[in-house]
């Protein structure tokens with residue numbers, strides 16, 4: 029009663045329930061994935077029952093030999109008994125092989141499905157989820173944590189089911205043969221049960237710490253190895269090695285802490301087993317001496333006792349595995365339970381072929397809802413026109429582009445494309461019609477052809493070449509020995525900045541989008557490649573609606589409208605000439621880049 033009133037007890041109670049619920053929900057989810065393998069599961073169960081029967085039969089033969097064959101000198105039966113044991117052993121081997129293969133098959137299929145479910149669930153997450161979660165951590169959940177569950181489903185399940193069936197079969201038989209002896213032997217089990225519950229909970233949290241610390245090692249590796257150039261350029265190898273070592277040590281310490289708890293299990297279970305055995309031996313010997321049971325019966329009883337204790341001894345290993353899997357499953361369900369906030373409505377509509385009209389109406393948005401980045405943002409972009417967004421760094425220009433692609437949802441107001449609220453549209457029908465050329469060019473480790481065809485894998489060679497020509501990329505591509513089949517290296521490391529940019533333009537041209545979002549690169553390119561890129565861009569922009577996020581004001585003077593943003597608000601809108609005339613913020617920005625032209629209020633002429 030006293031402990032019930034302790035402030036922490038309710039929490040512990042809740043933890044225990046949560047822990048039991050999570051092990052249960054782990055089995056439920058695994059079973060959902062395993063369900064379609066029910067025929068194999070049934071076969072495996074039959075195999076397991078046969079194994080138990082064989083294990084049961086062998087001691088029976090021993091008891092029969094001791095009690096009947098030896099005293100009655102039945103020489104002729106010896107051969108049959110030998111053949112019986114050999115036959116049982118052969119069956120045992122065959123069915124152990126069968127059940128082991130079948131359970132592993134079911135396990136591998138279950139895990140494969142779970143891994144795919146997890147990956148597809150990750151794909152559905154919105155950008156805010158990926159802003160929050162680190163790649164290394166997500167990777168370790170999909171690979172590391174899933175592999176831990178794999179152990180449980182493949183070998184663990186086999187062992188657990190076999191041991192349980194054997195345990196119950198033998199316990200029931202023993203109860204039938206000698207209930208007194210069996211009760212005495214089982215008297216240690218409640219102690220074992222409570223010990224397991226108590227320690228199991230602590231094990232689970234220590235396993236979670238191990239998995240988190242190994243995810244931290246993973247995170248460090250992913251970030252570090254993908255920015256190896258930065259590390260080499262700043263000669264920070266010793267610093268990074270130290271950082272890595274610290275994480276590795278934390279992982280080792282967490283593993284040792286988990287081992288300190290889990291290693292207690294084996295000796296404790298052994299001790300309880302020995303106590304049980306001593307009780308059986310003493311009481312059994314006393315019964316045999318008083319003639320209540322035969323010597324053969326006590327030999328068989330001790331053999332069963334050994335069989336009964338094997339599953340109990342395995343229990344420590346299984347509890348370790350279950351607790352470790354439950355900790356891994358907790359981490360996996362954190363992803364599976366996360367619902368994206370950017371979702372498609374059940375009755376979402378497919379966006380018809382795009383005309384290219386964009387409308388923001390009183391849109392308010394913040395990456396954190398209480399910190400708005402765009403305030404009451406209203407803007408209309410007419411089809412087939414070019415709109416340039418300019419303003420100082422952090423003004424919210426890229427955010428406007430993210431909202432059109434619906435990477436995030438506005439908190440207030442709305443964003444419309446061709447008159448449709450973007451939240452009413454099927455995401456693929458919206459995003460599939462947008463061409464995005466961003467300043468962070470993302471190339472995949474594949475060939476040049478693969479990279480251009482990324483948005484349209486079915487494109488013909490001719491279409492790919494036409495897109496590359498329009499993007500001024502064909503000439504440099506064919507100058508490589510392998511042409512379009514040249515590998516670009518991880519993240520395009522084998523290409524120059526200008527070449528990467530032209531490939532990303534070719535990729536956008538190939539999908540022939542009616543709406544282009546161009547986040548202009550700030551990287552200084554030499555005049556020749558800048559001209560090539562400008563030409564490529566003009567072939568991309570012709571006849572389409574275009575939103576250019578401009579950093580170099582030289583490139584946007586022909587834009588139909590220039591929108592000047594500051595701190596998430598529109599401060600000016602007009603053409604280049606109008607804005608220069610107004611002598612406002614645009615004029616200031618222009619004067620910073622081109623002092624003479626700004627003084628004369630003239631467009632820049634090359």
Ligand SMILES: Nc1ncnc2c1ncn2[C@@H]1O[C@H](COP(=O)(O)OP(=O)(O)OP(=O)(O)O)[C@@H](O)[C@H]1O
Nearest residue numbers: 159395396401419420421422423424425426427428
């Ligand atoms: N994923 C994000 N999570 C949280 N805050 C963000 C995120 N992306 C941008 N921000 C913040 O939102 C604000 C607007 O950023 P945005 O990238 O839209 O500016 P920008 O005008 O495009 O800047 P630049 O010209 O430097 O590219 C900035 O204050 C930035 O710190």
